[in-house]
Amino acid sequence: MEEEEAGGGAAMAVVERLVKSVAEISAISDFGQAYKKELCNLSRRIKLLAPMFDELIDSKVPIPVDVLRSLASLQAALNSALDLLRFGSEGSKLFMVLERDKNMKRFQDVTVQLEQALGGISLEKLDISDEVREQVELVHAQLQRAKDRVHMPDVELYNDLASIYNKSTDLPSIDPSLLHKLADKLQLMSISDLKQESLALHELVAASDGRDPGENIEKMSMLLKKIKDFVLTNNLEMSTTTDDDAKHLAPVIPDDFRCPISLELMEDPVIVASGQTYERRCIKKWLEGGHDTCPKTQLKLPNMSLTTNYVLRSLISQWCEANGVECPKRPSLPISLTSACSSSEHNNVDSLLLKLSSPNPDEQRSAAGELRLLAKRNSDNRICIAEAGAIPLLAGLLLTVDTCTQEHAVTALLNLSIYEENKARIISSGAVPGIVHVLRNGSMEARENAAATIFSLSVVDENKVTIGATGAIPALVSLLSVGSPRGKKDAATALFNLCIYQGNKGKAVRAGLVPTLMVLLRDPAGGMVDEALAILAILSNHHEGKAAIGAAKAVPMLVDVIRSGSPRNRENAAAVLLHLCGGEQLQHHIEQAQECGVMGPLLELASNGTERGKRKANQLLERMSRFLDRQKQFEAQAEVFIAPGEQSGFLGSTTFSGH
Known part of the structure; x- marks a missing residue:
């Protein structure tokens, strides 16, 4: 028993270190431009592993020794990735660009190490959900592709730096415009940025352990001095300008x-x-x-x-x-479109956009309504309207007090989002907070179309995080409770999509989603049983979701679904019950399921269900069997300590009376 506990403690220590490493990696966000794409991709892939570690923390199932060794290898790979990401965030920007061959080799080595470590983990031996397993397999596949692809960093930046770097150690006079360009691209435009870069170069020298750091670091230091002198000189000229001189200077153009x-x-x-x-x-x-x-x-x-x-x-x-500056010449609306809009629709778009940006509410309303209809018609129109610049204008109308205009605007965005590339445009336009505002405060039709828009946008994994952070989830839960049948369907599909991301599950539970789902589950005539069970299945592998489902007294209803539900609903009900019977309330839930007669339906599901249903049923049967065996052993041991004359009284005391 002591060895088992020691092993469990060792396993938990490994998993906790993995959780800590991912948290440290997630905290790093500010990367230099040279390798920004590679660093962001590496960080994003690692963060997708967090749900697996979260589930392992919650799991009561022991981790096999061979899998534990693989997880330890993954920990070593994460340490290497953490060092690389920290250097990409805090290290020398000049070194990152100029020593690109070394840095690209380091990227590749870390990617290979992560891919091999993940590939060595037998996921089927871990107590993790199907959704999380699929997500880990996706990360592994991405790493497999990434290790065979070498992306060159910013070639133009490298060539510009190298042209100066390779001339000579004294760095003769350099074109100021080139220095400005380099300082801007390297993000060395402020005193604090320059100081940080100087410290980073000094750390490279210190890391050489007293050895000669070589000509390269010396030349980088000279190059940094040249950039620093340029930046400081320009700042000095600005700061010594007198007030009288300033009156005759052109106004400073805002950076934006x-x-x-x-x-x-x-x-x-x-x-x-x-x-x-x-x-x-x-x-x-x-x-x-x-x-x-x-x-x-x-x-x-x-x-x-x-x-x-x-x-x-x-x-x-x-x-x-x-500021008395001559206004830039305003070009005519650019409709140099590659899409196949009909000529009349093509010619209408520019005038509709002018009306959309008009201060006249009537013109805004009619233009938004026409764009809504055009975007509904076909894919060519969706491309045409988006390329013409309608999305930012429609996003701006989401906060209008005119409910009709608001409804047209959000529905037009919904129709535009059907075209895949428009999803990124809608997100980058900053439209999501406005969509959530409509979801909370709009007319019922506008709220339902806002929910459908969120569903459409959340198909893209990266958008799940963005949308979840805007307060969309409580508004969707509210619509799921009070909406029309169509509105409830739209809200449910949006919530399902968002809750695939582990970080949104707690938000959904805290917004009261589980009690709302239980109401839908008790009303088969409402037509929402399928959706309710699908969402419960993905919430049940989160510790807050599991607790909320248990508190909602869901076990009898889950057993009924396993007994007589549709094939898909039976497998989802079994998945939920499996998670409930693996938590802190394991004994209570197993005993309750047995009282409801779960064994027969489970055996039938294990024989005749879907593949996933069979797997869940067998896992649940095995878990219940282990529990019952332990109970029998406990009872057998207890009998040894009870005198024969006392046994009947002891057993009699277990009879429950009403409270």
């Missing part, structure tokens, strides 16, 4: 109004697929040069569409008028 490429005031700002805004002519030149990445974020663009940023263009015009 400057194109990140040209650094000039934007005339025709456009949004690319990454959500960044550029001057149209500059980003077009970049894309026509064969680039397929966002210059600022270095992320690969899923498409080359350019969406006019009407809001920013209006702000720039207002700023120009207020």
